[in-house]
Every structure is written in structure tokens, then in C-alpha cells.
Amino acid sequence: MPIEYLPVFLMVGAVSILALAILFVSKLLRPSNPYFEKNRPYECGVDPWGQAAVGLFKVQYFLIAILFVIFDVEAMFLFPWAVVLDEIGLFGYIEMFVFIFLLLVGFAYAWAKGALEWES
Amino acid sequence: MGILENRFPDNVFFSTADSIINWSRKSALWPETFGIACCAIEMIATGCSRYDLDRFGIVFRPSPRQSDVMVIAGTVTKKFAPVVRRLYDQMPEPRWVIAMGTCAITGGVYNTYAVVQGSELVVPVDVHVPGCPPRPEALMHGFLLLQEKIQKSHVLRRHDPESAMAG
Amino acid sequence: MGVPLYCTKIAKRFGREVEHEGHSHGMHVFAAPPSVVVDLCRFLKDDPELRFNFLSDICGVDRYPQTPRFEVVYHLYSIPLKWRLRIKCRVDDPPRVSSVVGVWKTANWHEREAYDMYGIVFDGHPDLRRIYMWEEFEGYPMRKDFPLRGYKDTYNPFGEEKTETSSSSLSDDQDNNSSQPGEKR
Numbered sequence: 001m002p003i004e005y006l007p008v009f010l011m012v013g014a015v016s017i018l019a020l021a022i023l024f025v026s027k028l029l030r031p032s033n034p035y036f037e038k039n040r041p042y043e044c045g046v047d048p049w050g051q052a053a054v055g056l057f058k059v060q061y062f063l064i065a066i067l068f069v070i071f072d073v074e075a076m077f078l079f080p081w082a083v084v085l086d087e088i089g090l091f092g093y094i095e096m097f098v099f100i101f102l103l104l105v106g107f108a109y110a111w112a113k114g115a116l117e118w119e120s
Numbered sequence: 121m122g123i124l125e126n127r128f129p130d131n132v133f134f135s136t137a138d139s140i141i142n143w144s145r146k147s148a149l150w151p152e153t154f155g156i157a158c159c160a161i162e163m164i165a166t167g168c169s170r171y172d173l174d175r176f177g178i179v180f181r182p183s184p185r186q187s188d189v190m191v192i193a194g195t196v197t198k199k200f201a202p203v204v205r206r207l208y209d210q211m212p213e214p215r216w217v218i219a220m221g222t223c224a225i226t227g228g229v230y231n232t233y234a235v236v237q238g239s240e241l242v243v244p245v246d247v248h249v250p251g252c253p254p255r256p257e258a259l260m261h262g263f264l265l266l267q268e269k270i271q272k273s274h275v276l277r278r279h280d281p282e283s284a285m286a287g
Numbered sequence: 288m289g290v291p292l293y294c295t296k297i298a299k300r301f302g303r304e305v306e307h308e309g310h311s312h313g314m315h316v317f318a319a320p321p322s323v324v325v326d327l328c329r330f331l332k333d334d335p336e337l338r339f340n341f342l343s344d345i346c347g348v349d350r351y352p353q354t355p356r357f358e359v360v361y362h363l364y365s366i367p368l369k370w371r372l373r374i375k376c377r378v379d380d381p382p383r384v385s386s387v388v389g390v391w392k393t394a395n396w397h398e399r400e401a402y403d404m405y406g407i408v409f410d411g412h413p414d415l416r417r418i419y420m421w422e423e424f425e426g427y428p429m430r431k432d433f434p435l436r437g438y439k440d441t442y443n444p445f446g447e448e449k450t451e452t453s454s455s456s457l458s459d460d461q462d463n464n465s466s467q468p469g470e471k472r
Binding site for chain 1: 122123124125141183184185202203204206207209210212213214275276
């Protein structure tokens with residue numbers, strides 16, 4: 001690690017120490033008085049109503065998020081592979097297609113099971 | 121309350137520290153826009169360019185979670201009183217309340233079956249600004265009085281309610 | 288200025304039940320009994336020569352101590368022909384009248400207001416509940432026997448004392464008293 005990066009590390013250190021010091025002084029000085037009414041979710045002053053409040057939350061949002069994470073990581077693997085494709089040659093090419101095929105099996109499973117349906 | 125609050129004697133070091141803390145609290149009073157009725161129009165006019173409130177550091181915030189002061193501008197009806205109370209409860213401390221207009225102070229001209237006779241019956245109020253509606257200069261004066269009250273308050277120093285009443 | 292078309296048409300069709308009560312502020316006033324008021328309204332709206340397609344307002348009136356005590360007043364307006372009309376319907380105590388929601392959809396909230404303020408019940412209304420006061424409120428504020436300042440509670444200490452005859456309070460506990468909007472403290 002070249003020594004020219006030392007000012008950067010000093011800057012990062014100074015910023016962190018400053019932020020922590022400010023937050024620490026704030027913590028000492030600010031009042032802390034939590035009670036039940038104060039901790040309730042804000043809903044313009046009325047009683048919470050609607051699906052998210054009661055807990056009837058649309059689970060499709062969660063499924064879409066999980067599938068997105070998996071396929072996003074797969075796409076992330078494709079980037080360095082594309083960069084070094086010249087060096088790993090045909091063998092590396094076929095290897096990546098095996099990887100994509102395994103994930104395609106998972107995709108087909110999710111599709112067949114109805115995870116991509118929006119209306120339940 | 122806070123870790124260092126209400127425990128130190130009244131000497132020059134802590135009174136200076138208190139004045140710095142109070143100066144920073146009063147110079148950035150963020151009100152919650154709580155315009156209920158006609159006084160809201162005057163509050164909006166006070167916030168606009170002719171009678172600017174932004175020069176006092178007053179920025180209107182839409183949520184009670186981000187605000188210091190609640191300006192009750194308008195008639196508080198009995199149906200709405202629990203909402204006022206809950207929004208007051210959802211403001212983080214330190215918090216203050218300005219009752220703007222005679223309806224918020226005592227129910228105004230409406231001594232009827234549906235109007236709360238004063239928001240004092242619902243939330244604790246710090247500054248009353250009379251008028252129907254109060255002129256923008258009157259509301260600014262109310263904010264300045266609140267700033268004076270904040271400047272005199274004891275944060276680190278020990279509060280003593282009896283001496284505060286006498287002083 | 289002759290007699291307008293709607294006067295003659297109403298007299299021809301509903302002459303026995305509906306009577307013409309006069310003329311004020313450019314509006315002719317008709318008095319209809321509660322049994323015929325919905326038919327009258329539907330006739331006024333559907334007739335191609337009259338076309339009273341806009342219901343301006345439904346008011347309630349409390350004429351205590353006269354009997355019949357209550358009155359429901361309908362204000363109609365014909366947008367294409369620019370005519371205004373007022374229909375008064377006297378009802379006894381306790382007041383019940385048929386709803387005109389089937390004729391004009393806007394009657395929904397006007398009738399809720401008349402119910403909330405006077406206690407006039409509209410038969411056939413899809414959603415008759417209070418619109419100004421909170422759901423648990425007892426009493427009908429615009430009646431002549433309801434005090435102006437309401438009954439005394441924590442929000443209005445100038446109200447009148449609640450007596451046994453004025454309302455049926457279930458308990459003495461101030462927090463459970465339904466004179467305050469429901470809130471869990």
C-alpha cells in the first residue's frame with residue numbers, strides 16, 4: 001500500500017472521529033423520554049388502519065425482492081467473467097454457461113411455482 | 121431525561137454552556153405545520169416572503185417527528201382534539217406549543233357543543249398569540265417570545281420550578 | 288310573468304297531495320307529505336320538460352313547539368333550464384322519511400347531515416351515520432332542546448349539566464362518557 005494514500009486515511013479518520021464526537025455530545029445533552037404514544041407509528045394523528053398497519057402486507061413484494069437479490073448477484077458474477085474471457089478461453093465460457101444453466105433451473109422453478117404472479 | 125440534564129449548579133461555566141445550547145435550540149425552531157382553520161392562512165402569510173420567518177431559522181416541517189414547535193393555528197373541535205394530542209405526543213422533546221389565534225387560546229367566539237374551549241385543555245401551551253386572526257407581525261412576536269423563553273430555560277443546570285415562577 | 292311550467296305540471300300530476308305554498312326569492316315553494324316526496328322528486332328529475340337534475344341542498348328544520356315538529360326542505364335546480372324550486376316536507380316526531388338517494392346520488396351526504404344534526408332518519412339510505420359529530424356522540428345538536436354550549440365535559444367546562452332526562456349516560460366516569468370522542472388513553 002503506497003504511502004501517498006496516508007492523507008486519505010487521515011481524512012477518513014478525522015471525519016469519523018468528528019461525527020462520533022458530535023453524536024456523543026448530542027447523546028449527553030438531549031432529553032430521552034420515550035413513552036407509548038410517542039413510539040407509535042405516525043399516521044397523521046389517527047388510529048393506524050389499512051393493510052400495512054394490521055400486518056396484512058402483500059407478500060409478493062418480499063418474493064420479488066428475494067428473487068431480485070439472487071439474480072443481481074448472478075449478474076454481478078458475469079462482469080469480471082466478461083473482462084477476463086480472453087484469458088480463460090473456451091473452457092471458461094462453457095463453465096459460465098453451466099453456472100447460468102443452474103440458475104435457470106431455479107428461475108424455471110420460481111416461475112412454475114407462481115412466485116412471479118402479482119395477483120394472488 | 122437526558123444524561124447530563126438537570127444536575128449541575130448555576131455557575132459561570134454551566135450558564136454559558138446552557139446559553140450556547142439554548143441559542144442553538146432557539147435559532148432553529150422547526151414548526152410543524154398544523155394549520156386547522158383560518159389562522160393557518162396568516163401563518164402561511166408569515167412564512168412567505170413579505171413577513172419572512174425563514175430569517176429566524178424557522179422552517180416548516182410536514183411531520184411531527186422532525187419538528188420542535190407546534191403552532192396550533194385555528195379552532196380545535198372536540199372531534200379533532202385527540203388528533204392534536206396524539207400529534208403533540210409524537211413530537212420528540214424538547215418541544216413547545218404556540219397557540220395562535222383566539223380559537224386556539226380559549227375557543228374564541230365559539231362557545232358551542234363542538235369546540236374545545238382552549239387548546240390548554242388538550243396540550244400544554246407555552247405562548248399564546250391573540251388575534252382573530254393575529255397579524256403576521258403578531259405571530260412573529262410570538263415566535264420571538266418563545267425564543268426568549270427558550271433562552272432563559274435551564275438545560276444542564278438544575279431546574280427549580282419555584283424560582284422559575286418568581287423570576 | 289306567468290305561472291312557470293313546473294307549477295302546472297306538478298299541479299296536474301300531484302295536485303291532491305302537493306300544495307303550492309308561495310313564492311320567495313325567485314323560488315316557488317311546494318309542500319309535500321312524506322309519502323309522496325320521493326315520487327315527486329323522481330318525476331321532477333326524469334320529466335324531459337322539467338329536468339331538475341341538480342339537488343342543491345337538503346336541510347332539516349326543527350319547528351318546536353309546532354306540530355308536525357320537523358321539516359325536511361329540498362332545494363332543486365334545473366341546470367339546463369335554470370329554474371329553482373323548494374320542496375318542504377313536514378314530518379312528525381320521531382322523524383322518518385324516505386331517502387332520495389335513488390334519485391340524486393348527492394343526497395347521500397346531505398341526508399347524513401340532516402340525520403346528524405336533527406335526528407331525521409332516512410329509510411333506504413345506504414350509509415346513515417354521523418357526518419359532523421363523532422360516532423359516539425349522543426344527541427342531535429340542531430334541535431331546539433339541545434343546549435347551545437353542549438353538555439359539560441373536559442373539553443367545554445361551560446356546558447350545561449347533563450340531567451337524567453336530557454340523555455342516557457351509562458356511567459359517571461368522565462373518561463367513558465360518550466360526550467367525548469373515543470380515545471384510548
